[in-house]
Amino acid sequence: MDTQRMFLAIFLSLAILLGYQYFFVPTPPPATESIVASSPENGKTEGKSVASAPAPVAAASLLATAPAGASVRQGREIPVTTSLYSAVVTESGGMLKSFQLKNYREDLAKDSGEKELLRPKNGDNLPLNFSWGVEPGTIPPVVYVAAPIKEEDGGKVLTMRGKLPSGLEIVRTMRFGDQQYLLDLTIEVINTTATPLQGAPYLTLDNRPFAKESSMVFVGPALIKDGVLEEIKATDLKKGSRSFTGKISWAAYEDNYFLCGIVPQTGDQHTAHFSVQDEDRVTTVLAGASDVIQPGQSQQYSYSVYCGPKTMAALKSAGHELERSINFGWFDVMAKPTLYLLKFLHGYVGNYGVAIILVTVFIKLLFWPISQKGMKSMKTMQKLQPKMAKLREKFKDDKQLQQQEMIKLYQTYKVNPVGGCLPMVIQIPVFFALYKVLLQTIELRHAPFFLWITDLSAPDRLAIGFDLPFVGGIPVLTLLMGATMFLQQKMTPATGDPTQQKVMMFMPLIFTFMFLNFASGLVLYWFVNNLLSIGQQYLVNRQETA
Structure with missing residues (x-):
């Protein structure tokens, strides 16, 4: 009898202890290695931490995925039309799937259709994929929920909201002007967890050649770093990827006539990384410095995106020295x-x-x-x-x-x-x-x-x-x-x-x-x-x- 009572007491004690741990003690975050962006200034990891704040949770915790067996909602495709172009934005990743220029044709035939700047193949990533705290492609794209498009100041505004299983919430706002090829992208990262999070922003471009025929001048990525124009031929990237760190005015993919590029609006220093994924698909990753987001707080990142023709008037109107993409080399004068x-x-x-x-x-x-x-x-x-x-x-x-x-x-x-x-x-x-x-x-x-x-x-x-x-x-x-x-x-x-x-x-x-x-x-x-x-x-x- 005494033995039975002893086992019963042990059982009740364990039940009370486990119940208390489950219902009243918050689960500590997993202790994994932090993934932060390298500081553009010295190449070392750097975070914007607060002195009295507890240590931030490793950004690798953002790798958490939905529970096994959970259904993943299929994102819709949202068309956006202005006087200059017709675009398609996907809720899956909030990315651009199509961008057709109304004033330009695919080829000389009048029935060839509007010029399409995006030519993804099955399995390709799409432009404007955003990730925070983890390298692009490490986790599946966020499936956003888009609000109805609003008309504001002669343009259109599309707001999309998504949440990672880890508790990180991302709000994307895209503003499409009616008379310009430059669109504004604002991304707000909200920490809805109870612990600080540390990470860096990454915005990605994926492009294939704009035309089937090869260019006689230049096809590939380009950027302005610290006031200097750099052009890298896509064929040269097959020998190895290239990275540039400093004051990035813009990073883009271009050919003779067209350009798709990102203009960072927040942060003084960025890293632009260019690589070739397969035969002719070029990936451009623009990474910012690492930030620490406190519980219940948010961090905002702003970009401008240019997808359009390389006309001097359109590029100068867009600003940010984009007109320098029209490069005549030694004969520029x-x-x-x-x-x-x-x-x-x-x-x-x-x-x-x-x-x-x-x-x-x-x-x-x-x-x-x-x-x-x-x-x-x-x-x-x-x-x-x-x-x-x-x-x-x-x-x-x-x-x-x-x-x-x-x-x-x-x-x-x-x-x-x-x-x-x-x-x-x-x-x-x-x-x-x-x-x-x-x-x-x-x-x-x-x-x-x-x-x-x-x-x-x-x-x-x-x-x-x-x-x-x-x-x-x-x-x-x-x-x-x-x-x-x-x-x-x-x-x-x-x-x-x-x-x-x-x-x-x-x-x-x-x-x-x-x-x-x-x-x-x-x-x-x-x-x-x-x-x-x-x-x-x-x-x-x-x-x-x-």
Whole structure:
């Protein structure tokens, strides 16, 4: 009997102890390692803690998931339409699934549909996935509940609220302006638990190329860090991911004509990490500094997001130095004035092909005096060829004396032996500047000229009912350009030795092959420039023979 009473007493004591622990003592958080963002300033972990506050709970506790067997609600897809674009936002992750530009088509065909900037494949992550305290992709995306879209200040506001199983609550607010491609994203992280939480914010972009065809200029991520523009080709990322820490003005994915980018609005220092996930999907992760959120408190993070065309007007209107994504490199000083002139003339003539012709005439007039002097110098050099041949023969065994006599001959007739080449050398930077403009200016995308030239940003091809090997249609404008270059060469006085002259005869053929796949706008410039040069050479030849 005493033994039974002893076991009963032990049983009741355990029941009372376990019951008290269960009903009256709060469960302590699991002791796991904290995952915090590296400090952008020194590369070490850093948190904004309060001196009298208890130690923050490790952010790894946010990895808690819903109980096994619990049903996960499928998020809806919410369409948002403005005057410039149509977007689709998913409740699953609050991410962008589609972003179509109303003023741009997929390709030249009128029925090709609006330009889609997002081309995710099955299983891809979507842009604007936000996570706090844990690396992106560590936990499944939050399934938000979206409130009805509100109209505010001429735009639309979408608010979404979601909660993690750990007790962390996230409120996303997206503001879509009606007359701009820049949208605002505000994310509020609320700590609904009884303990402090420590973590860093991560906002992610996932992009595939905006177009099926490859770009001739640049495709890949870019950013401005500490005032310096950095561009990383997507092909280079396959060799290894890249990270940049500092004052990040924006981080984006871009090509010739379009850009999707994030502009951080809160925090002075960020880390932008770029990587390639598979064949051509580029992931951009923008991470901020670590914060500590006290129980019942919240932390707010603000971003701007640009998804749209790389037009100077739209990018400057968006601000944040986004216009620097239009990068002409070394030729920026000459290229941007040329771009402004091209757009100015288009405002009057309404055709970019005609505007290119007018720009070519303007540049030719600008260099007319230099070209005129160079052509006259070459004409004089042609007349001196017999005298120069005699000097070469006379002093063939003494090269130094031969050079001295040549210099005396030049001085006597007041001619510069390189005077004929100087105009071409001076115009080369102008050519490359215009080349950059015509290749990167979105205004020329799908811009028609006349007849078969329906896209000045694409090679010219005249369809003949069947495809020719390697070229498809007939490159009429390119062949005309080669013909005018040959005619110009025949009219230009020959000044070199016979071997050099024979080599130069191949230049029109070489240039014709080079220009076969160039933008027809650039070929048009070179063709018109050749015609003007032929006219100028004709005048010089006529003056010399008069």
